[in-house]
Amino acid sequence: MESDRSLGNLDAKQENSQRAGEEATVSLQMGTLLKCYRPFFSVFPFPPRMIQLRSNPSAHAAIFRRKKLPSLTHCFSVSSLRSSHPSVAEPSFDKSDCESIKSPSPELWLYNTMTRRKEVFKPKVEGKVGMYVCGVTAYDLSHIGHARVYVNFDVLYRYLKHLEFEVCYVRNFTDVDDKIIARANELGVDPISLSHRYCDEFSQDMVSLNCLPPSVEPRVSEHIPQIIDLIEQIINNGYAYIVDGDVYFNVEKFPEYGQLSKRDLEDNRAGERVAIDSRKKNPADFALWKSAKQGEPSWESPWGPGRPGWHIECSAMSAAYLSYSFDIHGGGIDLIFPHHENEIAQSCAACKKSNISLWIHNGFVTVNSEKMSKSLGNFFTIRQVVDLYHPMALRYFLIGAHYRSPINYSHIQLESASDRVFYIYETLHECESILYQHDLTNMKDSVPPDTLDIINKFHDVFVASMSDDLHTPVVLAALSDPLKVINDLLHTRKGRKQNLRIESLSAIEKSIRNVLTILGLMPSSYSEVLQQLREKALKRAKLTEDDVFQKIKERGDARINKEYEKSDAIRNDLAALGIALMDSPNGTTWRPSIPLSLQEQQIDAP
Numbered sequence: 204m205e206s207d208r209s210l211g212n213l214d215a216k217q218e219n220s221q222r223a224g225e226e227a228t229v230s231l232q233m234g235t236l237l238k239c240y241r242p243f244f245s246v247f248p249f250p251p252r253m254i255q256l257r258s259n260p261s262a263h264a265a266i267f268r269r270k271k272l273p274s275l276t277h278c279f280s281v282s283s284l285r286s287s288h289p290s291v292a293e294p295s296f297d298k299s300d301c302e303s304i305k306s307p308s309p310e311l312w313l314y315n316t317m318t319r320r321k322e323v324f325k326p327k328v329e330g331k332v333g334m335y336v337c338g339v340t341a342y343d344l345s346h347i348g349h350a351r352v353y354v355n356f357d358v359l360y361r362y363l364k365h366l367e368f369e370v371c372y373v374r375n376f377t378d379v380d381d382k383i384i385a386r387a388n389e390l391g392v393d394p395i396s397l398s399h400r401y402c403d404e405f406s407q408d409m410v411s412l413n414c415l416p417p418s419v420e421p422r423v424s425e426h427i428p429q430i431i432d433l434i435e436q437i438i439n440n441g442y443a444y445i446v447d448g449d450v451y452f453n454v455e456k457f458p459e460y461g462q463l464s465k466r467d468l469e470d471n472r473a474g475e476r477v478a479i480d481s482r483k484k485n486p487a488d489f490a491l492w493k494s495a496k497q498g499e500p501s502w503e504s505p506w507g508p509g510r511p512g513w514h515i516e517c518s519a520m521s522a523a524y525l526s527y528s529f530d531i532h533g534g535g536i537d538l539i540f541p542h543h544e545n546e547i548a549q550s551c552a553a554c555k556k557s558n559i560s561l562w563i564h565n566g567f568v569t570v571n572s573e574k575m576s577k578s579l580g581n582f583f584t585i586r587q588v589v590d591l592y593h594p595m596a597l598r599y600f601l602i603g604a605h606y607r608s609p610i611n612y613s614h615i616q617l618e619s620a621s622d623r624v625f626y627i628y629e630t631l632h633e634c635e636s637i638l639y640q641h642d643l644t645n646m647k648d649s650v651p652p653d654t655l656d657i658i659n660k661f662h663d664v665f666v667a668s669m670s671d672d673l674h675t676p677v678v679l680a681a682l683s684d685p686l687k688v689i690n691d692l693l694h695t696r697k698g699r700k701q702n703l704r705i706e707s708l709s710a711i712e713k714s715i716r717n718v719l720t721i722l723g724l725m726p727s728s729y730s731e732v733l734q735q736l737r738e739k740a741l742k743r744a745k746l747t748e749d750d751v752f753q754k755i756k757e758r759g760d761a762r763i764n765k766e767y768e769k770s771d772a773i774r775n776d777l778a779a780l781g782i783a784l785m786d787s788p789n790g791t792t793w794r795p796s797i798p799l800s801l802q803e804q805q806i807d808a809p
């Protein structure tokens with residue numbers, strides 16, 4: 204530990220150690236399931252610039268009303284599920300905003316779970332993307348595994364929009380399911396009401412993590428007619444059978460079963476998760492419709508009252524909004540089998556030409572290198588994490604690993620992410636403060652070549668990394684160079700004297716801001732998010748800011764009295780709690796830092 208007398212600046216150390224309005228949610232309900240292969244953009248009611256229109260529901264509705272869509276019974280219902288988070292900006296992808304990002308690479312390579320290789324992304328309809336991501340089963344607060352799925356797909360969504368695709372992003376809510384019914388029965392409440400409460404909780408989590416709302420968020424309970432219609436098609440095509448009011452998918456009728464998970468039917472037969480049910484023709488057969496039981500929500504159907512099985516909802520709702528043929532289907536890696544395998548079987552059984560171009564799955568979250576589970580007691584909800592760490596730090600952590608790699612959650616990882624985002628926002632805040640003092644008009648063509656070089660290199664890394672299966676960690680690491688240049692221009696003697704300094708600061712800040720926006724890491728206010736990061740650090744240290752000011756005063760008195768051991772001890776005690784004291788000619792201030800004991804762990808780590 205550096206002595207207090209040396210007035211060591213933790214910022215320099217840190218830079219070295221860290222290199223490593225109300226939003227309208229549109230709910231569309233389709234009266235009848237769209238039949239095989241109707242191109243979704245011809246029926247999907249979003250106009251070409253739907254993203255801009257999303258923030259204006261009335262304009263959106265007006266355009267919708269002009270279109271005659273006889274297959275839709277409920278054209279529009281706008282519900283305000285979301286409230287805007289105070290610290291994050293709704294990104295705008297106006298061209299003017301992306302000026303410093305040159306035209307992107309024409310090729311986006313994405314890993315396809317189906318083929319087990321990276322492929323060039325080619326949308327089925329030029330310029331348009333249909334993307335379906337399996338949503339949560341809403342019966343409890345969502346955990347950091349969920350956060351990872353939806354943050355990663357939010358980055359893909361934002362990047363596709365940055366590439367100027369019109370994206371129809373569908374993410375469902377499972378609000379009818381065994382787990383929901385079991386939880387509701389435990390609590391003695393109505394299952395659908397319970398589920399809707401947790402849908403709202405999930406939406407709040409998504410806002411806090413700065414995830415853009417999808418184009419549509421369909422719910423199972425609102426799509427029962429479409430689900431029944433789909434099951435009838437599957438039965439009529441000979442792929443399902445009825446037993447006592449239950450309907451099962453007959454996997455032996457679908458020889459391609461196992462194509463996504465690369466499992467054969469024998470594996471499924473031996474699988475311990477497959478329940479033995481003598482009424483099934485094959486142990487791997489799965490329920491499309493479950494007959495009604497006492498105390499469960501149920502709907503009338505041609506096979507008697509009941510409710511859908513889990514898998515059928517995603518086949519029905521993806522077909523309803525995107526048709527049977529669309530571009531990207533995503534979810535967590537745990538959904539490959541059986542959920543997505545079953546979805547493929549159902550959709551192909553209903554419509555032979557059903558085709559999804561890319562299956563994308565993200566890796567697991569482990570906790571201290573163990574699988575996260577309630578029974579191991581290492582289970583963290585998003586709410587628990589963002590109580591102590593800023594949601595932008597959690598988001599930074601989640602995209603700090605490649606989306607397909609496993610990611611290990613630990614306090615040191617979250618402390619490091621918090622420290623890093625503080626550094627980023629503090630640098631940009633200081634830069635912005637200087638820029639506010641200058642007239643930035645008429646400066647466009649006067650950026651020095653050295654600065655342009657830095658910006659171009661940063662941009663090239665951004666495009667190359669994102670085009671290569673969304674390598675976000677490389678982009679985050681590449682932020683270091685332009686941030687260092689900003690700090691040099693702000694704080695070094697040489698930098699302060701540099702020709703065209705303000706022009707350089709403005710251009711670099713803009714290029715970083717654009718990338719942060721595409722990654723979903725751009726706050727609406729640097730100063731606000733810095734204050735929130737300080738508050739989280741104080742909470743983790745179990746101190747108030749007044750406690751810290753008192754310690755700063757005690758340390759100042761000790762130094763006046765030349766009691767250097769005492770002043771060092773005060774500084775070290777605070778550093779151990781994650782509060783770093785910063786001395787300057789204007790006095791002593793504080794900032795959050797990684798607690799010393801955790802810093803040592805970080806150094807020891809391989």
Ligand SMILES: [Zn+2]
Nearest residue numbers: 337338517542
């Ligand atoms: Zn699904």
